[in-house]
Amino acid sequence: xxxxxxxxxxxxxxxxxxxxxxxxxxxxxxxxxxxxxxxxxxxxxxxxxxxxxxxxxxxxxxxxxxxxxxxxxxxxxxxxxxxxxxxxxxxxxxxxxxxxxxxxxxxxxxxxxxxxxxxxxxxxxxxxxxxxxxxxxxxxxxxxxxxxxxxxxxxxxxxx
Amino acid sequence: xxxxxxxxxxxxxxxxxxxxxxxxxxxxxxxxxxxxxxxxxxxxxxxxxxxxxxxxxxxxxxxxxxxxxxxxxxxxxxxxxxxxxxxxxxxxxxxxxxxxxxxxxxxxxxxxxxxxxxxxxxxxxxxxxxxxxxxxxxxxxxxxxxxxxxxxxxxxxxxx
DNA sequence: TATTGTTATACTCTATAACTATA
DNA sequence: TATAGTTATAGAGTATAACAATA
Numbered sequence: 001x002x003x004x005x006x007x008x009x010x011x012x013x014x015x016x017x018x019x020x021x022x023x024x025x026x027x028x029x030x031x032x033x034x035x036x037x038x039x040x041x042x043x044x045x046x047x048x049x050x051x052x053x054x055x056x057x058x059x060x061x062x063x064x065x066x067x068x069x070x071x072x073x074x075x076x077x078x079x080x081x082x083x084x085x086x087x088x089x090x091x092x093x094x095x096x097x098x099x100x101x102x103x104x105x106x107x108x109x110x111x112x113x114x115x116x117x118x119x120x121x122x123x124x125x126x127x128x129x130x131x132x133x134x135x136x137x138x139x140x141x142x143x144x145x146x147x148x149x150x151x152x153x154x155x156x157x158x159x160x
Numbered sequence: 161x162x163x164x165x166x167x168x169x170x171x172x173x174x175x176x177x178x179x180x181x182x183x184x185x186x187x188x189x190x191x192x193x194x195x196x197x198x199x200x201x202x203x204x205x206x207x208x209x210x211x212x213x214x215x216x217x218x219x220x221x222x223x224x225x226x227x228x229x230x231x232x233x234x235x236x237x238x239x240x241x242x243x244x245x246x247x248x249x250x251x252x253x254x255x256x257x258x259x260x261x262x263x264x265x266x267x268x269x270x271x272x273x274x275x276x277x278x279x280x281x282x283x284x285x286x287x288x289x290x291x292x293x294x295x296x297x298x299x300x301x302x303x304x305x306x307x308x309x310x311x312x313x314x315x316x317x318x319x320x
Numbered sequence: 321t322a323t324t325g326t327t328a329t330a331c332t333c334t335a336t337a338a339c340t341a342t343a
Numbered sequence: 344t345a346t347a348g349t350t351a352t353a354g355a356g357t358a359t360a361a362c363a364a365t366a
Contacts, residue, residue: 020237021225024218027287028294028309029199034239035315036192042318043189053355058184065181072324077180079194084357086326106324106365127187134188137318143311149188151303155195158202158297213332232347244334246349266342266347 032155039134046126050119055080056092057123060112063098064120068109092116192315199294206286210279215240216252217283220272223258224280228269252276 024030043054052060055078062074071085080088089110092098097116100108112120135145184190203214212220215238222234235245249270252258257276260268272280295305 020222020229020233022237023221023225024237026291026309027218028291028305028312029196029203029214030218031309031312031316032192032196032199035312036189036196037239038316038318039189039192054189055356058187058190061183062180065183069180070324073180077182077184079197080356081358082323082325083327083359104324104365106363108325131186131188134315134318138311138314141314143314144307145188147304148308148311149186149191151298151308152188152191152195154298154301154303155294156191156198158198158294215333230347240333241335242346242348243336243350249348264342264347266340268348 028155042134043127043130046130047123050122050126052119052123055088057120057127059088059092060097060116060120061124061127063110063112064117064124067111068103070103070107071110072107074110202294203287203290206290207283210282210286212279212283215248217280217287219248219252220257220276220280221284221287223270223272224277224284227271228263230263230267231270232267234270 040054047054047057058078059074062077063069066073071089072082074080074089075082075085089098089100093100096113097119098110099113099116100110103109138145138148200214207214207217218238219234222237223229226233231245231249232242234240234249235242240248249258249260253260256273257279258270259273259276260270263269298305298308
């Protein structure tokens with residue numbers, strides 16, 4: 001939470017915790033970053049119970065939907081550079097969730113193992129539940145989640 | 161941009177770049193993170209021309225609005241831990257933008273120097289311009305920026 | 321010449337534990 | 344006992360350059 005009410009105490013000389021004016025809340029970039037932190041932290045602690053990070057769960061889900069894709073494909077989809085995909089894929093291969101089969105001579109087709117399929121289903125179930133929970137909370141608070149997602153998609157396309 | 165059209169080429173065997181199904185776009189946490197990356201990258205490259213990072217510009221702006229606050233106050237406001245505030249504040253002091261005066265014996269009141277006031281005005285001008293530009297683009301695309309900010313504020317409060 | 325996978329490296333951001341001085 | 348500032352450190356995440364093998 002960008003303004004932590006838990007830290008507000010009785011006002012003392014020099015205590016600005018409760019009364020600071022807040023230019024941060026008017027800056028879209030910061031609001032987006034803080035909002036994503038809140039949501040990713042919640043998702044992260046859920047997925048930690050099955051020893052997956054959000055990015056790993058997302059990779060499993062992407063491979064499930066796109067069997068045979070390469071790690072470069074995944075990197076492009078997730079805006080993660082080739083070099084940084086290496087330890088991610090290695091980790092998932094080592095744990096037996098995905099396997100590589102020669103596709104191209106220079107590239108490998110990625111697929112889920114049986115263990116990976118099970119893990120992916122667990123992860124997707126958690127992600128869906130998390131997503132639904134947030135959508136419900138926002139909906140109850142009078143926010144239009146579909147509109148929000150449309151706006152976010154528009155922002156993502158600004159850098160094109 | 162979460163789906164980089166620049167990398168799409170004529171479809172070949174094994175090329176999933178252009179056709180991958182995209183579960184990412186349905187996950188709010190990822191969408192928020194990617195959207196914030198796009199916006200912060202733009203703001204970052206603007207502020208780089210005056211040798212400030214977004215977080216530094218925000219700190220200057222917060223001190224301008226809350227003269228005499230402490231670095232712990234700033235940390236609470238920005239969700240940055242005490243330990244991680246140290247190099248940030250040290251850097252701004254070293255460059256002559258802010259000064260510390262003993263407040264409490266254990267804490268220091270932070271204020272902008274004359275140089276810091278000038279730097280802050282430059283930074284705020286850039287941030288306002290950046291913010292306005294994005295708001296206009298979203299508005300033209302039919303999105304309600306005020307609604308978006310309300311939704312983001314609601315999300316930030318979910319972790320309370 | 322361009323792409324894939326890889327190694328090495330570096331820089332930022334974040335998180336934790338511990339210590340001192342002060343309230 | 345709690346807070347402010349600090350140090351040290353470790354883990355993510357991200358970025359670039361370079362290389363070999365392949366297309």
